[in-house]
Structures are given as C-alpha cells and as structure tokens.
Amino acid sequence: MRDTTITPITVAKGDGIGPEITDAVLHIMQAAGARLKVEEVAAGEAVYRRGHAGGLDAAGWASIRRTRVFLKGPITTPQGHGNKSLNVTARTTLGLFANVRPCVSYHPYVRSRHPRMDVVIIRENEEDLYAGIEHRQTDDVIQSVKLISRPGSERIVRYAFDYARANQRRKVTALAKDNIMKLTDGLFLRIFYEVAKEYPEIKADHLIVDVGAARLADQPERFDVIVTLNLYGDIVSDIAAQITGSVGLAGAANIGDACAMFEAIHGSAPMITGQDIANPSGLLMAAVMMLVHIGQGDVAARIHNAWLKTLEDGVHTTDVFSRGNSKLKVGTQDFAQAVVERLGQLPVTLTSVGYATLRSAVDRSVLLSPRRVAVKELVGVDVFLHWPGGDPDELAGLVGPLGGNALQLSTISNRSQTVWPNGNAGVFCTDHWRCRFLASTGVVKHQDIVSLLGRLAEAGLDFIQIENLCTFDGKAGFSALASP
Numbered sequence: 044m045r046d047t048t049i050t051p052i053t054v055a056k057g058d059g060i061g062p063e064i065t066d067a068v069l070h071i072m073q074a075a076g077a078r079l080k081v082e083e084v085a086a087g088e089a090v091y092r093r094g095h096a097g098g099l100d101a102a103g104w105a106s107i108r109r110t111r112v113f114l115k116g117p118i119t120t121p122q123g124h125g126n127k128s129l130n131v132t133a134r135t136t137l138g139l140f141a142n143v144r145p146c147v148s149y150h151p152y153v154r155s156r157h158p159r160m161d162v163v164i165i166r167e168n169e170e171d172l173y174a175g176i177e178h179r180q181t182d183d184v185i186q187s188v189k190l191i192s193r194p195g196s197e198r199i200v201r202y203a204f205d206y207a208r209a210n211q212r213r214k215v216t217a218l219a220k221d222n223i224m225k226l227t228d229g230l231f232l233r234i235f236y237e238v239a240k241e242y243p244e245i246k247a248d249h250l251i252v253d254v255g256a257a258r259l260a261d262q263p264e265r266f267d268v269i270v271t272l273n274l275y276g277d278i279v280s281d282i283a284a285q286i287t288g289s290v291g292l293a294g295a296a297n298i299g300d301a302c303a304m305f306e307a308i309h310g311s312a313p314m315i316t317g318q319d320i321a322n323p324s325g326l327l328m329a330a331v332m333m334l335v336h337i338g339q340g341d342v343a344a345r346i347h348n349a350w351l352k353t354l355e356d357g358v359h360t361t362d363v364f365s366r367g368n369s370k371l372k373v374g375t376q377d378f379a380q381a382v383v384e385r386l387g388q389l390p391v392t393l394t395s396v397g398y399a400t401l402r403s404a405v406d407r408s409v410l411l412s413p414r415r416v417a418v419k420e421l422v423g424v425d426v427f428l429h430w431p432g433g434d435p436d437e438l439a440g441l442v443g444p445l446g447g448n449a450l451q452l453s454t455i456s457n458r459s460q461t462v463w464p465n466g467n468a469g470v471f472c473t474d475h476w477r478c479r480f481l482a483s484t485g486v487v488k489h490q491d492i493v494s495l496l497g498r499l500a501e502a503g504l505d506f507i508q509i510e511n512l513c514t515f516d517g518k519a520g521f522s523a524l525a526s527p
C-alpha cells in the first residue's frame with residue numbers, strides 16, 4: 044500500500060538565484076505528488092546581516108531540528124566580520140558526517156569527455172584537517188592538526204558500503220595517503236577493509252589518493268562508489284563533478300544520524316540572479332536525494348525520469364544549451380514546467396532510474412564496533428622547541444643533560460628530518476625543533492615529563508608543544524623519525 048505520510052521539511056531559498064531555483068523545484072515536487080509539509084526559514088545574507096554568524100537564526104535551527112530534513116538553496120557568505128559558512132556550521136552543528144555527491148555525465152545531451160561516468164563520492168565531513176586546529180608555534184612554523192578517529196572512520200566507511208548496497212552498486216574504492224600518513228590514513232584504510240568483510244557482494248579496493256585522483260580524471264568509468272577523508276574528498280569531488288561536464292546539474296547530500304541537508308553544488312550565481320535563466324537541475328537532483336532519504340522513492344523516481352526525458356528532448360537552460368544537442372532554450376520556470384509535463388515518462392536513451400524499492404542508506408542505525416581498550420605504556424616524549432639557533436649539535440648540548448634519570452635524548456629533527464645525531468649537514472633548518480626523549484629504562488611516568496619541562500624552562504628553552512610517546516599493546520603509537 045502506498046505510504047501517504049506527510050513529511051515536514053525545512054526549506055531555505057537562500058541568496059542570488061536561490062529563490063528562483065527553489066520555487067521551480069518546489070513546483071516540480073508538488074506536481075509530482077511529493078507528500079511534504081514545507082517549513083520555510085530565512086538563511087543567508089539577510090540573516091548574517093542581522094548578526095547571526097552562521098547564516099541561520101534560532102528559528103531556522105529549531106525548524107531543522109524538528110523536521111530533521113533541510114533543503115537548502117545556495118548561500119552567499121559575506122566575507123569577514125567573523126561570519127562562518129552555513130555549510131560548515133550546519134555540518135558541525137548537526138553532525139552531518141557524510142557528504143554524498145553523485146557525479147554523472149548525461150552524454151550526448153550534455154557534452155562530456157567521459158560519456159559513461161557514474162561515480163558517487165562519499166566524503167567524511169567532520170574530521171581531518173577541517174577541524175581547524177591550528178597554532179602558530181614559532182616565527183617560522185604554523186601547524187594544523189589532522190585528527191582521524193576510529194569511530195569517525197568506521198561510520199563513513201560503513202555508510203559508503205550501506206549506500207552501495209542500498210543503491211545496487213558493485214564496488215567501493217577507498218582513497219587515502221597511507222604510504223605517507225601511515226598512522227592516520229593507515230587507520231582509515233584498515234577500518235575500510237575490516238568493514239568491507241561484512242559486504243561480501245561488494246568489491247572493495249583502494250588507491251593512493253594522488254593516483255586515484257589522476258585515474259578518476261582520466262578514466263572515471265572505472266570507479267563506482269568512492270569513500271575518502273575530508274580534505275581528499277573535497278578535492279576529488281570537485282574534480283569528479285567538473286569532468287562530468289555538468290557541474291550545474293549536480294546535487295549533494297550531507298547526512299547525519301539525526302538530520303540531513305540537501306543542496307545543489309553550485310553557488311548563488313549573483314551575475315545571473317533575477318533573470319529567470321538559472322538551471323534548477325542541481326537543486327532538483329538534491330531534492331531527488333531528499334525524497335529517497337525520507338522514503339518517497341516513488342516520487343523521486345518520477346521526477347528523476349521526467350528530468351532525464353526533458354534533457355533528452357533537448358529542452359535546455361542556457362548553461363547547457365548547445366547547437367546540435369539542444370532543441371529549445373528555456374528559462375528557469377519553463378524548464379520546471381517542461382519537467383512537470385513529462386512526469387510519468389521515462390527516458391529512451393539515458394538510463395532510467397528506480398528508487399521505489401530502495402531504502403535510504405541512513406535508515407540503518409550505525410553499529411559501531413565496541414571500543415577495545417589497549418594496554419597503553421608511556422615510553423618517551425617529543426618536545427618541540429622554538430629555538431632560534433641553527434646548530435643541532437649545540438641544541439643537543441643544551442637539552443641532552445636535561446633528561447634526568449628517566450629520559451634520554453635520542454634524536455633531534457627539524458621539519459621531520461633527523462639532524463642529530465649524525466645529521467646531514469645540508470638539511471635546511473627552521474626555528475622549530477623536535478627533541479625526542481626515550482625512556483632510559485623501561486617505562487616513563489608523567490611526572491618525569493613534567494620534571495623535564497621544568498628543567499627546560501629553567502634553562503630558558505621555549506617549549507611550544509609536547510607529544511607523549513606511547514605504545515598500545517606493545518606497538519608504537521607514533522611515527523618513526525626519518526633518517527638523515
């Protein structure tokens with residue numbers, strides 16, 4: 044029996060072309076029989092101007108928390124004044140851990156050098172260098188902290204496999220740089236293969252991210268679903284969208300346990316605002332993802348197929364229009380009307396879609412494997428110093444005697460190159476030094492490190508950061524130092 048439940052959703056029309064394309068999308072959804080109760084909220088420039096640094100006011104956040112589904116038009120983020128991108132704020136505030144971006148080419152109706160491309164990029168949205176933990180430590184050096192967690196990795200990897208299963212995809216490829224970042228990216232990849240075992244019908248493989256990005260740009264048809272960390276995902280998903288030849292046609296979903304946000308991947312296009320020429324397709328594809336997410340796959344398929352038929356019939360907005368492929372140039376609202384007129388039809392050349400029997404990947408509650416508590420032992424400390432001198436032997440002479448009975452200076456490195464002992468004289472050094480102290484005998488106590496820091500301070504040495512060196516079940520939980 045057909046589900047007739049009305050689902051409340053929050054809609055923000057946004058800035059620039061946002062209101063025009065949102066109206067077009069709402070018109071199509073209504074005509075297609077979407078069972079929705081729309082709560083409209085203000086978001087974007089006007090809200091920023093009223094002093095809400097995240098681009099949404101309390102009523103807007105309350106609506107999203109109530110409906111748990113947010114269809115968002117593009118937003119113009121005013122520069123400066125401490126304003127934060129609404130996207131970034133929404134991802135962190137609402138715990139939207141997965142960014143899902145299908146990148147499809149619609150050859151021959153939209154020009155693309157990759158006619159058979161149909162890739163879904165699933166990007167981890169909350170961790171990695173995007174935590175924005177940065178410190179200026181010395182005159183020369185600033186650090187940005189990359190945090191990768193086991194539960195965060197497991198959640199995104201599991202989501203990718205669930206998505207592949209729910210959407211009858213055949214392969215999930217992980218992209219990471221584990222050959223260099225052996226601990227962080229290595230953890231992500233290890234979890235990827237652990238989780239993959241639970242999905243035997245789906246092929247799992249991985250590529251180093253640079254090789255993967257190059258291959259994606261050259262032979263995207265070799266990929267199916269890609270799962271990757273935040274920074275790599277940001278870059279790779281833009282490459283993938285660009286090479287479809289149809290950036291303006293792509294939508295994206297940001298999925299969390301409690302809420303989900305759907306949007307076009309393009310911006311507010313101020314140059315074409317108010318001219319009724321913007322293409323509503325990106326937001327429409329986002330709305331299709333939203334309908335699948337809320338269990339209205341039947342409506343999603345009706346809209347998606349009518350939209351494919353509209354493209355096929357050569358009814359195109361200016362951005363897609365080309366001689367040979369297009370028959371009728373239309374504006375935003377006429378394009379929407381053309382889609383409405385084709386509701387119930389299927390594309391002939393392009394592959395039709397069917398969502399009616401699919402469930403959204405997020406319907407499944409995430410089962411994280413229980414945390415295993417390892418035996419952790421403190422075996423040393425890396426002390427980072429801001430030291431303006433340039434001679435590693437001189438620094439070793441200063442800090443070496445300060446280790447006390449428990450700690451012994453083992454190595455000094457600068458920009459990750461070992462410069463003492465037996466350092467390469469040619470290494471370019473900054474004012475940022477890492478002094479590695481290891482246990483003289485057995486295990487170190489926290490108090491030994493505190494005492495060491497006290498002696499460094501008394502000697503007038505400016506320590507800027509320490510990292511405890513620990514083993515977990517006897518395995519080093521820290522990277523080895525590069526040899527000179």
Ligand code: NAD
Nearest residue numbers: 117118119120291308309310311312313315321322323362
């Ligand atoms: P943009 O995506 O708005 O525009 C890039 C180009 O694509 C322009 O030539 C524009 O006219 C065209 N274009 C974009 N969408 C189109 C559509 N639907 N139909 C036809 N043509 C379209 O990127 P931009 O110019 O770099 O950014 C403009 C504003 O959008 C900025 O304030 C930026 O911060 C914001 N932005 C918001 C989001 C978002 O809300 N998710 C994403 C990207 C940019």
